[in-house]
Amino acid sequence: MFDSLRDMSDDSTEFEQPLDSIFEPEPYDTGAGRFLGMTTGQRLVISLLLLATVIVLGLTCLMVTEKIWLF
Numbered sequence: 331m332f333d334s335l336r337d338m339s340d341d342s343t344e345f346e347q348p349l350d351s352i353f354e355p356e357p358y359d360t361g362a363g364r365f366l367g368m369t370t371g372q373r374l375v376i377s378l379l380l381l382a383t384v385i386v387l388g389l390t391c392l393m394v395t396e397k398i399w400l401f
Contacts, residue, residue, distance in 0.1 A: 365373060392398045 368376070389398075389400075393400065
């Protein structure tokens, strides 16, 4: 396997690739109704998780500063 490396480096035809096939632009899909590639249901779940995180962090900060007591 390693014996023919020098021969392969001298012969550059094995490694040549047409540049057109390497740098082909991908078609841009507008995806109506999509934001960051997410569907409506996925965005709803993300927003609910973010809301829950903000509520939990807010309650935690209020409990640490002893502004409220739950128990």
